[in-house]
Amino acid sequence: MPESITTMQIIETWLAVGFTLMIYTFLYKDNPIFKLGEYIYVELTAGYAVCYAWFTVIWPDLIYPLYRALTVSFHIKQWEKPLESHENLWLIIPLVLGILMLTRFSSKFNWLSRYTLAFIMGSVSGMSIPLVVSANIFKQMVPTLNPFWGPEVTIFQTINTCLILVGVIAVLIYFFFSVEHKGAVNKVARLGIFYMMVSFGAAFGYTVMARESLVIGRVTKLIKWASPDYYYATIILLFIIIGLVVLTELFSSRGERTE
Amino acid sequence: MTSEPKFHIIRWVIFALVALAIIIPVIVSEKIKLPDTSSRVVKNIYDKIESLPAGSPIILSIDFDPSSDEELRPMTMAILRHVFRKKLRVIGMTIWSPQSSGLMGDIFTTAAKMENKQDGLDYVIMPFKPGGSSVILNLSQDIFFTYPKDYKDKSTKELPVLKGIRTLKDMKYAMCISAGNAVDVWIVYGKEKGKMPLGAGCTAVMATDYYPYLQSGQLVGLMGGIGAAAQYESLIGEKGIATERMKPQTVVHSLIIILIVVGNIVYFTRRRKG
Secondary structure (H helix, E strand, O other): OOOOOOHHHHHHHHHHHHHHHHHHHHHOOOOHHHHHHHHHHHHHHHHHHHHHHHHHHHHHHHHHHHHHHHHHHOOOOOOOOOOOOOOOHHHHHHHHHHHHHHHHHOOOOHHHHHHHHHHHHHHHHHHHHHHHHHHHHHHHHHHHHOOOOOOOOOHHHHHHHHHHHHHHHHHHHHOOOOOOOOHHHHHHHHHHHHHHHHHHHHHHHHHHHHHHHHHHHHHHHHHHOOOHHHOOHHHHHHHHHHHHHHHHHHHHHHHHHHO | OOHHHHHHHHHHHHHHHHHHHHHHHHHOHHHOOOOOOOOHHHHHHHHHHHHOOOOOEEEEEEEOOHHHHHHHHHHHHHHHHHHHHOOOEEEEEOOOOHHHHHHHHHHHHHHHHHHOOOEOOOEEEOOOOOOOHHHHHHHOOOHHHHOOEOOOOOEHHHOHHHOOOOOHHHOOEEEEEEOOOHHHHHHHHHHHHHOOOEEEEEOHHHHHHHHHHHHOOOOOOEEEHHHHHHHHHHHOOOOOHHHHHHHHHHHHHHHHHHHHHHHHHHHHHHHHHO
């Protein structure tokens, strides 16, 4: 083992290789080994998120400041450090709203969670509507309103503006169902389909690249981890995982025959 | 029904071909040479960072988790190395998920080590706060109220890297590298409130969604997937993981193009035969 690789890293590597191969067994078919890997990943993620939320948000931003504010307000305890601006009794409101959300687990009291949801929907709508309209509608209209010619406009920009303008109108007409798609409307709508096909093709090409990137990244690491530095983790675990998949297949086929 | 076993075999043949197209170029990667190219949208981000004077504060929002690490880490590393070399002050944050914080810590520490930068002096990592848009809106009012403490539990008011910064409007540039809808959130809330230039990096799957924002000028530039990361590595003269991974990527792309062409030929031939 090279000096730069610690025992902890070796353990981490073996775990990473094991879980990667467990998930890749899905290529064969949905099987218990894949399910085990999937469930462990999901549960770990959920557990990590809960712990992280507690230690970085719920405790430091809500419980602890509220506790300090309550103890000072009711003269229960004196603190060396004075209260900061965010440490006040207003924190009771988010605490109560948060607790109300947990009533969703009770069939009797779950209606109480609607108050929290109403608060969230109201406040988020108020905050979002002006900004969303500005960013996603008004500013998105700008490219369709670019000048076709002018002292600083090149021929390519003119072609680009034409393509954008025609594309926007054609696709909008395709989704305009109040008029029957016949004659000229039908032709423009079909042009809209052509535009969308180009868009879907580009999206598909990018999607292939995205999925390959993930596989290539993982395969590169699996090849690296097959080296003696990592005690042949990939090779050994590959045989173990294949063996486990074969065993589960044998057991399941025997179970089916018995039934 | 008779075509099902055939389809099953073809599926496995395709799996095997893709596996070979990945494994062989990874093993013989030194022998494969790819030309250096960079698209305009990627170069715009590079040019924007180049144009910023040393000491300018910027935000780097790392909004991805381990499931997209393989695709987005290379571009994050390339961007970070570039901004560190330009001596910009970097505020690392995330609005995506708690898992992003750990990743961000790892990426920042690695890049800082490579470029000899110090935590608290050249960069700061903020802990994850839930709320997405609310976090950005809070940043537009007061950074210290949003993040009273950094990732290492140090008081942010005492950090030299945040000297002279109060709100989002003090930022000279912001960049969101995301595997989800964080770029949309940054465009709608960050850009609208902060008015600073905004760049985006995203998984290749999402790249086409953001091209309209480039045309409207809401985004300075866009980096989509590993291809863009390789282009950025070439721009900063630091060929790394992304450049290496583009080699098998290119081989697999060629294979997929061939498969599509063959599939179409087979389809049309069969149709003609009836």
